[in-house]
Structure formats: C-alpha cells, structure tokens
Amino acid sequence: MTGSNILMTDLTAKARSAARYLAGVDDATKAAALTGAAQALRDGMADILSANATDVTAAVAAGISPAMLDRLTLDAPRVASMAAAVEQVATLEDPVGQIIDRRERPNGLVMERVRVPVGVLGIIYESRPNVTADAAALGLRSGNAVILRGGSEAVHSNRAIHACMVQGVCQAGLSADIIQLVPSQDRALVGDMLRAQGAIDMIIPRGGKSLVARVQDEARVPVLAHLDGICHSYVHKDADPDMAQAIVVNAKMRRTGICGATETLLIDQDYPAPAALITALLDAGCEVRADDVLMELDARTVSADAQDWDTEYLDSVISACVVSGLDEAMAHIARHGSHHTDAIITQDSATAARFLAEVDSAIVMHNASTQFADGGEFGMGAEIGIATGRLHARGPVALEGLTTYKWVVRGQGQTRP
Amino acid sequence: MTGSNILMTDLTAKARSAARYLAGVDDATKAAALTGAAQALRDGMADILSANATDVTAAVAAGISPAMLDRLTLDAPRVASMAAAVEQVATLEDPVGQIIDRRERPNGLVMERVRVPVGVLGIIYESRPNVTADAAALGLRSGNAVILRGGSEAVHSNRAIHACMVQGVCQAGLSADIIQLVPSQDRALVGDMLRAQGAIDMIIPRGGKSLVARVQDEARVPVLAHLDGICHSYVHKDADPDMAQAIVVNAKMRRTGICGATETLLIDQDYPAPAALITALLDAGCEVRADDVLMELDARTVSADAQDWDTEYLDSVISACVVSGLDEAMAHIARHGSHHTDAIITQDSATAARFLAEVDSAIVMHNASTQFADGGEFGMGAEIGIATGRLHARGPVALEGLTTYKWVVRGQGQTRP
Numbered sequence: 001m002t003g004s005n006i007l008m009t010d011l012t013a014k015a016r017s018a019a020r021y022l023a024g025v026d027d028a029t030k031a032a033a034l035t036g037a038a039q040a041l042r043d044g045m046a047d048i049l050s051a052n053a054t055d056v057t058a059a060v061a062a063g064i065s066p067a068m069l070d071r072l073t074l075d076a077p078r079v080a081s082m083a084a085a086v087e088q089v090a091t092l093e094d095p096v097g098q099i100i101d102r103r104e105r106p107n108g109l110v111m112e113r114v115r116v117p118v119g120v121l122g123i124i125y126e127s128r129p130n131v132t133a134d135a136a137a138l139g140l141r142s143g144n145a146v147i148l149r150g151g152s153e154a155v156h157s158n159r160a161i162h163a164c165m166v167q168g169v170c171q172a173g174l175s176a177d178i179i180q181l182v183p184s185q186d187r188a189l190v191g192d193m194l195r196a197q198g199a200i201d202m203i204i205p206r207g208g209k210s211l212v213a214r215v216q217d218e219a220r221v222p223v224l225a226h227l228d229g230i231c232h233s234y235v236h237k238d239a240d241p242d243m244a245q246a247i248v249v250n251a252k253m254r255r256t257g258i259c260g261a262t263e264t265l266l267i268d269q270d271y272p273a274p275a276a277l278i279t280a281l282l283d284a285g286c287e288v289r290a291d292d293v294l295m296e297l298d299a300r301t302v303s304a305d306a307q308d309w310d311t312e313y314l315d316s317v318i319s320a321c322v323v324s325g326l327d328e329a330m331a332h333i334a335r336h337g338s339h340h341t342d343a344i345i346t347q348d349s350a351t352a353a354r355f356l357a358e359v360d361s362a363i364v365m366h367n368a369s370t371q372f373a374d375g376g377e378f379g380m381g382a383e384i385g386i387a388t389g390r391l392h393a394r395g396p397v398a399l400e401g402l403t404t405y406k407w408v409v410r411g412q413g414q415t416r417p
Numbered sequence: 418m419t420g421s422n423i424l425m426t427d428l429t430a431k432a433r434s435a436a437r438y439l440a441g442v443d444d445a446t447k448a449a450a451l452t453g454a455a456q457a458l459r460d461g462m463a464d465i466l467s468a469n470a471t472d473v474t475a476a477v478a479a480g481i482s483p484a485m486l487d488r489l490t491l492d493a494p495r496v497a498s499m500a501a502a503v504e505q506v507a508t509l510e511d512p513v514g515q516i517i518d519r520r521e522r523p524n525g526l527v528m529e530r531v532r533v534p535v536g537v538l539g540i541i542y543e544s545r546p547n548v549t550a551d552a553a554a555l556g557l558r559s560g561n562a563v564i565l566r567g568g569s570e571a572v573h574s575n576r577a578i579h580a581c582m583v584q585g586v587c588q589a590g591l592s593a594d595i596i597q598l599v600p601s602q603d604r605a606l607v608g609d610m611l612r613a614q615g616a617i618d619m620i621i622p623r624g625g626k627s628l629v630a631r632v633q634d635e636a637r638v639p640v641l642a643h644l645d646g647i648c649h650s651y652v653h654k655d656a657d658p659d660m661a662q663a664i665v666v667n668a669k670m671r672r673t674g675i676c677g678a679t680e681t682l683l684i685d686q687d688y689p690a691p692a693a694l695i696t697a698l699l700d701a702g703c704e705v706r707a708d709d710v711l712m713e714l715d716a717r718t719v720s721a722d723a724q725d726w727d728t729e730y731l732d733s734v735i736s737a738c739v740v741s742g743l744d745e746a747m748a749h750i751a752r753h754g755s756h757h758t759d760a761i762i763t764q765d766s767a768t769a770a771r772f773l774a775e776v777d778s779a780i781v782m783h784n785a786s787t788q789f790a791d792g793g794e795f796g797m798g799a800e801i802g803i804a805t806g807r808l809h810a811r812g813p814v815a816l817e818g819l820t821t822y823k824w825v826v827r828g829q830g831q832t833r834p
Contacts, residue, residue: 020751024774103796109785111795118807119777201807222639222808243830250832334437356825357441360536368526368828377833378528378824379520390535390618391639391809395824407795407812408773411785413660415667416794 004184008192011147011180012199015120018177019145023117027094029172034090034137037168041083041133044164048079051160052129059153072127072154082133082161085382089137092381095399096143110410115403117143119201122193124149124215126207129157135206136165136179138384142402145178147200149193151207152185194219202402204384209312224397226388228312228338229259231370234329234355235277236346237270243367244273244345245280251343251369253284257314259386260341260373264309265320266329267294274322281318291321309336326351333359339388341365341373362388362395421601425609428564428597429616432537435594436562440534444511446589451507451554454585458500458550461581465496468573469546476570489544489571499550499578502799506554509798512816513560527827532820534560536618539610541566541632543624546574552623553582553596555801559819562595564617566610568624569602611636619819621801626729641814643805645729645755646676648787651746651772652694653763654687660784661688661762662697668760668786670701674731676803677758677790681726682737683746684711691739698735708738726753743768750776756805758782758790779805779812 022030041048052074059072074082101113121144123135132148139146150158162181169178182189193200194215203223205215212227233251235244251262265281267274275297281288282300289304290297301320308319309332323329333342343365344355352366363373375383375396383396393401439447458465469491476489491499518530538561540552549565556563567575579598586595599606610617611632620640622632629644650668652661668679682698684691692714698705699717706721707714718737725736726749740746750759760782761772769783780790792800792813800813810818 020775020777023777024771105794105796109789109794116777222806240830246832247830254833354441356827358437360437360440360533361823363824363826365826366828367830368826369832371833372526372826372828372831377522377526379522389639390821394822404807405811406778407780409780409782409785409789410773411783411789413657413664413784414789415663415786416671416788 002188004186004188004192007184008189008196009199011182012120012196014177015145015147015180016199018175019117019119021175022143022145022178023096025143025174029174030094030140030143031090033140033169033172033174034086035168036171037133037137037165038083038087038090040164040167041079041086041161044160045076045079048157048160048164049074049076051156054156055154064153068127068153072129072157074129074157078130082130085130086133086137089141089382092141092399094141095403100405107414108412109414112408113405114408115400116406118402118404119144120199121146121402122149122196122200122203122221123147124190124193124203124205124207124211126151126211127153128206129154129161131206132158132161132181133165134382135204135384136162138382138399138402140169140178142399144402145180147180147182147193149182149190155185191218194221197221206385222392224385224387224389224393224401226259226338226340226386228388229261229340229386230264230310230312230336230338231260231262231340231373232264232266232333232337232342233262233370234266234323234333234342234344235268235271236326236344236348236351237268237272238348238351239271239345240347241273241276244271245277247343247345247367247369248277249280249284251371252281252286252318253316254369254371256316258371258374260370261314262343262370263312263318264336265318266323266332267320268329269322269324278320285316287317289317289319293322294320312338326354330355330358333361337361340386341370343368343370362386419605421603421605421609424601425606425613426616428599429537429613431594432562432564432597433616435592436534436536438592439557439560439562439595440513442560442591446591447511447557447560448507450557450586450589450591451503452585453588454550454554454582455500455504455507457581457584458496458503458578461577462493462496465574465577465581466491466493468577471573472571479570481570485544485570489546489574491546491574495547499547502547503550503554506558506799509558509816511558512820517822524831525829526831529825530822531825532817533823535819535821536561537616538563538819539566539613539617539620539638540564541607541610541620541622541624541628543568543628544570545623546571546578548623549575549578549598550582551799552621552801553579555799555816555819557586557595559816561819562597564597564599564610566599566607572602608635611638614638623802639809641802641804641806641810641818643676643755643757643803646678646757646803647681647727647729647753647755648677648679648757648790649681649683649750649754649759650679650787651683651740651750651759651761652685652688653743653761653765653768654685654689655765655768656688656762657764658690658693662694664760664762664784664786665694666697666701668788669698669703669735670733671786671788673733675788675791677787678731679760679787680729680735681753682735683740683749684737685746686739686741695737702733704734706734706736710739711737729755743771747772747775750778754778757803758787760785760787779803
C-alpha cells in the first residue's frame with residue numbers, strides 16, 4: 001500500500017465505525033450537533049475569515065480567475081449565512097427510521113422497509129468553502145459519516161470551518177469521526193476515495209465539469225452527480241405567447257450560472273410569435289445562436305454551429321432552433337439533452353402529457369421555468385445536488401437521497417416449509 | 418471499434434429506442450405480451466426440448482458437472498413451470514406510472530414523483546435457460562428493454578425460449594427489440610455490456626460467485642447483485658430453546674443451496690441449551706465446524722479454521738461459535754457477514770430491537786428462519802435477485818426494483834423570482 005492508501009484506509013475505517021454508531025443516534029442529538037455547529041461557526045467567524053484571507057492571498061498570487069476568487073472568498077455575511085444554513089438543516093425532518101413499506105404475510109411474518117443512512121459519504125469539491133459546512137450538515141442530519149476533500153486553494157478555510165463543525169458534533173457527545181476532512185492535499189487521495197469500494201458507499205462531487213467528469217470516469221464507488229445541465233424549453237404551437245415569453249426569458253436569464261438554466265430553445269414551426277420570443281431574449285442581453293430560420297427574425301442573432309446544441313453555456317447565451325412539432329422536439333432532447341430538466345410550454349394538455357411521459361429526464365416541466373430545478377423549490381430544504389443518473393435518486397437530492405433502506409422482518413418462530 | 422463493439426452498439430441502440438416506446442405502453446398491452454409469451458412457450462415445448470437436448474448432449478460430452486447439468490436440463494414440467502411463471506408475472510401489478518410523492522408548492526407548482534422504468538437492462542447469466550424467460554418477463558412487466566447474455570452451454574435452449582418470448586411480444590404489437598438475445602457467444606461481448614455506460618442502465622448478473630465477481634469487478638454500468646450470502650443466525654441467551662432449535666435447523670438445512678441459507682451459527686455464552694442445538698444440526702445431517710467450546714458438546718463436530726467464518730458453504734455444513742453477547746455477535750457479523758440476511762432468536766425485545774437497528778444487512782430478522790429471504794415470501798411475486806449493495810434497491814428485488822422515478826412538474830406559467 002502507498003502512503004495515501006494507508007491514510008485513506010484509516011479515514012474510512014474510522015468513518016465506518018462512526019457511521020454504525022450514528023445510525024442509531026436519535027433525532028434530537030443530531031439536531032443538537034447541528035445547532036452547536038452553527039453556533040461554533042458564528043463564534044469562530046474571526047478564525048474562519050483569517051484562514052480565508054490566507055487562502056485568498058495565495059490564490060490571488062497564483063493568478064486565480066475572478067469567478068473562482070468569488071467562490072473562494074468569504075466575508076461576514078457569507079459566514080453568517082453558512083451558519084444559518086446549518087441551523088436550517090437541523091430543522092428538517094429526520095428521514096432515518098421512517099417506515100416506507102409494511103407487509104403482513106399469511107404466515108404472520110411482518111416485513112417493514114425502514115429508511116437507514118447510506119453509511120459513509122465521500123464529498124469531493126473545489127473552491128467553495130461553504131460546501132464543507134453544507135455537506136457535513138446534510139450528511140449528519142441523514143445519519144451518515146462524511147469524508148470531505150476540498151480544493152487545495154481553500155485548504156485553510158476548510159480546516160477552520162471543519163473545526164467548527166466538529167466542535168458542534170463533539171459538544172453533542174458524538175464522535176469527531178463523523179465529519180472528517182482529508183488532512184492532506186495529495187492528489188492520490190482523490191483516487192483512493194474513488195476506488196474505496198465497500199469503504200465509501202457513495203461519492204458526491206461538487207464542482208465544475210472537469211471535476212465531475214474525472215470522478216465519473218474513475219470512480220468504482222457509486223457516484224451521485226450531474227455532469228451537464230443542458231436544459232431545453234420547448235415552445236409548442238399552442239403556447240400562450242405572453243406566458244412563453246415570460247417563461248423563456250426567466251428560464252435563461254434569471255441566473256445563467258445554475259444547472260437548471262435553459263440552454264436551448266426549441267420553437268414549434270407553427271408557433272405564431274417566434275420573433276417576439278427571440279427579440280425578448282436579445283433585449284434582455286442574451287446572445288442568441290440560431291438556426292437559419294430564426295436568424296431571419298432579428299439581425300442581432302448569430303449563427304449556431306453543430307456544437308451549440310451540446311453546449312452548457314452557463315452564461316447569457318442560448319441556442320435556438322425551429323422544430324416541426326412534438327416528435328422532433330423530443331428527438332432533439334433525446335439526442336442532445338443531459339437528462340436534467342426539460343420543459344414544454346403549451347395550452348394543449350394532451351401534448352403536454354406526451355412530453356412529460358416520454359422525455360427521459362430527471363425533471364420534466366409543463367408551463368414553468370426550468371430555473372425551478374432546485375431542491376429548495378421542491379420543498380426539500382437544502383439539496384446536496386441534482387442527480388441525472390437513473391438509479392437510487394433522481395433530480396434534486398436532499399436528505400432522503402442520502403438514505404437507503406433495510407428490510408426488518410419480525411416473526412414468532414416461523415420456519416419455512 | 419472492434420466487431421463486438423459494433424454489435425453491442427447496435428443492440429443497445431435498438432434497445433434504447435424500444436425502451437423509450439415501451440415506457441409509454443399501457444399495462445394491458447404488456448400483460449397481453451406476457452400471456453402470449455407463456456402460450457408460445459407451451460406451444461413451442463417440442464422445439465425447446467429438442468434445442469435443450471442439443472445443449473445437454475454437448476455439455477455431457479464436454480464433461481459438465483452434475484450440478485450444472487441439472488441446471489441446464491429442461492423437461493416438460495420445467496418448461497410448463499417456466500410458462501406458468503411468465504403468466505404469473507403478467508398478473509403482478511404494473512409499477513410504472515405510480516405516483517410515489519406529490520407536493521403542491523405555495524407558488525402553485527405541483528411536483529409529482531412518478532415511477533418509470535429504469536430503461537435498458539443487461540442480464541448476464543450462466544447455465545439456467547429459465548432465466549431467459551424469467552428475466553425477460555420481469556423486465557417487460559416493469560417497462561424495460563432487456564439484453565440477455567446467457568451461458569454458451571445453453572445457447573440453443575436460450576434461442577428457442579427467446580423465440581417464444583419474442584412471439585408473445587410481437588403478437589401484442591410491440592417491438593421484438595424489447596427482448597434481445599446477444600446473438601454471439603464471443604466473450605468480448607460481456608466486456609462490452611459491462612462498459613456500456615449510458616447505453617445499458619443496469620446490469621444484473623445471475624449465476625455463481627465467479628460470474629458475479631467478474632461482473633462487479635469489471636462493470637462501469639451499475640450492477641444489481643449479491644456476491645455472497647453469508648447469513649448468520651444468532652441465538653441469544655433469552656431465546657426459547659425449542660424455537661431456536663427449529664429455526665436454526667430450518668435456516669441451515671431446508672435448502673442448503675440458496676443464498677438465504679444460514680452459514681454461521683452464533684450462540685450466546687449464556688444460552689442454556691447449546692448442546693441440543695449442535696446435536697440437532699448433526700442429527701439432521703449437517704457437518705458442524707465449531708470453536709473449541711462447542712466442540713466439547715458433541716464428538717461429531719469438527720474444528721473450524723479461520724476461513725470458515727468467511728465461507729458460504731451452500732451445502733450441509735455450518736460454522737458455529739460462542740459469543741459473549743449481543744455486541745460480540747454484531748461485531749462478528751460486521752466483520753464476516755455479506756450484508757445479505759442475518760437473524761436473531763430471542764424473547765427479549767430490547768435486544769432484538771438493537772440487533773435489527775444496528776446490523777447492517779439488506780434483511781434483518783427476529784425469530785424467523787433466514788430461508789425466508791426470498792421475494793415470493795415477501796409477497797413481491799417473482800424476484801430478479803437479492804441485492805446486497807446499499808443503493809437503489811436492497812434485499813429481494815422484484816418489479817419495483819427495476820423502476821426508477823422522474824419528477825413531473827406542472828405549472829400555469831410560473832417564473833422564478
């Protein structure tokens with residue numbers, strides 16, 4: 001074994017042991033640990049900001065991009081909202097112990113399916129230090145031990161935040177091993193996490209596309225992630241033009257950097273008001289990369305090339321084309337989509353029903369903005385991410401997605417004939 | 418691409434297209450396809466038996482083991498029960514379209530979580546030709562396209578059974594691509610299936626430990642499987658001796674070759690009647706591999722070595738040892754178990770509650786035989802297997818385990834503020 005192997009084996013063994021104990025800990029204790037952690041974050045604000053200043057200074061010296069610098073930088077309001085978020089997770093309903101199925105058999109056996117924590121979660125993330133608090137809080141609330149591996153540019157910030165989270169955990173009488181921060185930035189440790197089958201139960205990457213792609217490519221442990229959010233809004237011929245315009249502009253422009261932002265607009269060839277739609281986007285400051293038909297509607301459009309249909313811009317840019325109808329719209333989404341969130345805008349309920357049934361995405365929407373693709377908007381509270389895989393959990397993943405179940409069978413001496 | 422790549426790409430593309438269509442097919446049509454397939458199996462009995470005779474002759478000439486020969490061989494009653502099993506799957510409730518969660522938000526958005534098929538299933542199996550019918554039936558009932566890859570020793574039998582299944586599917590007006598049998602025995606095709614991320618959604622191996630281990634080791638597609646069934650029965654000090662004896666003998670000896678058979682007996686040091694337990698197993702024809710303490714109770718016991726605690730015998734052999742109490746029993750299970758099925762026998766409900774909560778297995782039982790670990794016994798109907806992984810589905814996996822869900826969001830023009 002290499003040095004990194006030995007270190008990861010030690011971390012995961014401690015996490016497994018802590019997870020076994022945590023699975024039986026009551027709701028109030030877990031909530032108290034989170035409330036204590038939130039208070040520790042507030043009390044530790046000076047330390048956190050000082051640690052963050054060290055990271056920021058080094059990052060600026062290393063020539064970090066403005067966007068990454070913004071993600072890395074903490075200030076008092078950001079730390080306060082980090083603490084508030086941890087406190088908010090404490091108020092969410094504990095999913096552990098919920099009975100989700102019960103069968104009483106003719107022979108008297110009672111089978112119950114009971115929610116239990118997944119066990120040990122590995123979180124791999126980049127420059128945002130708040131993930132340290134968020135992921136630890138969601139993991140703990142759902143009874144899981146977490147192993148956190150943040151970006152090297154945020155190492156001091158992450159250590160300071162981690163210390164506060166552990167303080168809350170220990171004050172509640174729980175083991176510090178519930179929330180472990182990988183103590184070294186050795187990149188081999190990420191590989192060790194990804195190959196820790198049986199020792200880590202699920203890996204959740206939080207960060208840019210290159211991080212997620214590496215994790216999905218190398219991991220032997222199951223991964224809960226989305227790689228792309230190439231979301232579509234399809235304006236059907238029977239869409240209400242005012243509604244269509246309001247939804248499309250919102251779906252693209254409200255926040256362009258989130259994974260639920262619409263990246264491609266599909267307009268039915270019989271939709272009566274395509275020019276108004278394109279113009280509204282352009283007027284809102286959006287670049288429109290259009291097919292030949294739509295380019296004729298407004299001189300400010302530019303020509304889309306083949307790559308545009310497969311591109312997640314995360315910016316004030318949209319690709320747009322005309323489709324012959326529902327079938328071509330769904331074929332376009334099947335070919336170019338990322339199984340994240342896709343929406344239809346129409347007043348025709350039969351068309352909407354087919355779209356909702358046949359489009360194979362984690363979230364399908366009718367007459368709503370794709371920007372609603374967010375756990376908070378679904379009433380789940382904080383989310384750990386949006387899953388575009390097909391198994392275990394799909395769409396916004398919050399506490400329930402961090403649990404699994406076991407079958408509990410109670411008898412009175414039954415033997416099988 | 419190699420030739421096998423090209424072939425697998427073609428198979429999976431057809432399967433995906435068929436799966437997209439099948440996801441919207443109504444319950445009655447799917448049931449009719451299965452009823453038709455059952456009839457085709459009965460009508461095709463002569464062809465199936467003739468094809469099977471070809472396989473059996475070749476297998477005998479190749480020196481196949483008696484156990485494998487038994488698995489391979491079909492006769493009229495076996496074909497009839499294969500048809501009856503397919504017909505029985507037709508009577509099971511269709512899980513597709515079930516609404517498993519519904520939220521109406523303050524802004525008027527309605528979010529429903531709806532069960533949908535997983536999509537494309539890959540089934541990799543060995544000598545049992547009945548898996549061709551079973552897996553195809555369960556896959557179709559839950560709206561999935563299946564790609565079947567059976568053992569080379571059963572190739573003619575599998576083709577004959579597959580032809581009958583396809584006949585039922587086509588008579589119901591569905592595409593033959595819903596149930597595809599890999600047309601070549603090229604072993605590279607198994608590797609292609611295991612690495613078909615995005616093209617195959619889930620691999621289910623059905624067969625011996627070496628097959629399952631290879632699949633788990635090589636697969637990049639998610640695998641639903643169990644590798645081992647090292648099941649434990651723990652006789653607590655407060656167990657009723659008559660009940661304990663009846664359960665333990667049944668758990669080990671009813672059928673020794675199933676994955677839910679108990680392989681290790683843990684006896685509490687304060688249990689009053691250990692000798693009767695050991696003697697009952699020996700009298701039932703079971704070899705008992707015991708620790709030093711238990712060896713003194715009956716001269717017919719043999720000494721267990723270190724490997725015995727990690728061995729799935731699937732035979733009339735049990736390993737047995739004394740434990741100091743509940744904690745040592747649970748520690749033994751955590752160290753040597755396979756997260757399949759583990760049972761406690763006790764009259765003390767607090768002890769049982771701790772065992773059920775803390776033992777980390779797909780199925781935990783109180784005062785019942787581990788031989789009940791079977792989808793049929795859980796009232797699920799036919800099962801595709803028992804999953805010992807932690808995610809997606811755990812324990813007996815039947816129709817519901819072959820589905821996932823999507824979020825369907827309905828609005829009236831909502832945009833996100």
